[in-house]
Amino acid sequence: MIEIKDLHKSYKTGSNSLHVLKGINFSVAEGELVSIMGSSGSGKSTLLNILGMLDEADSGTYTLDGVPIKNLNEKIAARYRNKFLGFIFQSFNLISYKSAVDNVALPLYYQGLKRKERMDRAMAYLEKVGLTDWAQHLPNELSGGQKQRVAIARALASDPKVLLADEPTGALDTKTSYEVMDLIQKINEEGRTILIVTHEHDIAEMTKRIVNLKDGVIIDDNKVDQIKALQYV
Numbered sequence: 679m680i681e682i683k684d685l686h687k688s689y690k691t692g693s694n695s696l697h698v699l700k701g702i703n704f705s706v707a708e709g710e711l712v713s714i715m716g717s718s719g720s721g722k723s724t725l726l727n728i729l730g731m732l733d734e735a736d737s738g739t740y741t742l743d744g745v746p747i748k749n750l751n752e753k754i755a756a757r758y759r760n761k762f763l764g765f766i767f768q769s770f771n772l773i774s775y776k777s778a779v780d781n782v783a784l785p786l787y788y789q790g791l792k793r794k795e796r797m798d799r800a801m802a803y804l805e806k807v808g809l810t811d812w813a814q815h816l817p818n819e820l821s822g823g824q825k826q827r828v829a830i831a832r833a834l835a836s837d838p839k840v841l842l843a844d845e846p847t848g849a850l851d852t853k854t855s856y857e858v859m860d861l862i863q864k865i866n867e868e869g870r871t872i873l874i875v876t877h878e879h880d881i882a883e884m885t886k887r888i889v890n891l892k893d894g895v896i897i898d899d900n901k902v903d904q905i906k907a908l909q910y911v
């Protein structure tokens with residue numbers, strides 16, 4: 679589903695250049711649930727932004743569902759992004775003056791769906807995340823966990839092949855974080871490929887594979903089952 683080879687990325691600030699990704703190689707098969715871990719500044723968000731086609735690498739290759747992502751014009755890139763990728767953010771990024779159902783339905787408007795179809799689909803995804811009764815509420819009437827559920831429903835509504843989540847539990851308390859991760863696991867079990875950036879070990883251990891970044895390189899990449907088995911040796 680995802681294949682990246684020898685990816686490099688630097689940021690230029692004035693006369694300085696900061697080499698953030700220094701030759702990243704990894705692939706993610708369809709249906710995987712992967713977390714990307716690493717300390718602050720290790721390049722996690724930079725990598726996720728490139729995977730999300732929100733930014734481009736300086737060199738290396740990125741192939742998404744067999745399609746090389748490079749030098750696509752903005753229109754084609756946007757179409758690919760909408761078709762293949764769904765995004766979940768730490769701060770939910772809901773539109774404050776729109777109800778839960780309208781937030782979920784909004785991306786479907788840009789896909790050209792008619793109002794009734796948008797609303798039916800948005801309600802179906804709200805039901806999936808357990809928020810049918812909250813459809814008409816505004817974001818500020820919802821708890822953090824509920825807001826993230828709305829954001830997950832919105833990400834799913836356009837039926838992307840891959841979900842990319844940047845610290846999806848970063849703004850939530852522990853109990854709510856686990857509930858959101860339970861939902862993410864359920865969505866993954868239905869076959870959706872999911873990548874999560876997190877700096878929390880217990881959250882990463884609720885995925886199936888942990889990729890560890892340090893100073894712009896992958897220092898280890900292991901299945902969670904194997905990590906857990908080793909903890910008991």
Ligand SMILES: Nc1ncnc2c1ncn2[C@@H]1O[C@H](COP(=O)(O)OP(=O)(O)OP(=O)(O)O)[C@@H](O)[C@H]1O
Pocket residue numbers: 689690691696698716717718719720721722723724725877
């Ligand atoms: N647009 C930018 N311009 C300049 N430097 C940047 C830019 N974005 C990120 N950086 C720098 O690149 C490095 C990696 O940032 P990145 O956000 O990818 O790290 P991270 O692992 O996600 O960190 P955190 O856990 O704190 O979010 C940091 O030193 C950061 O300051």
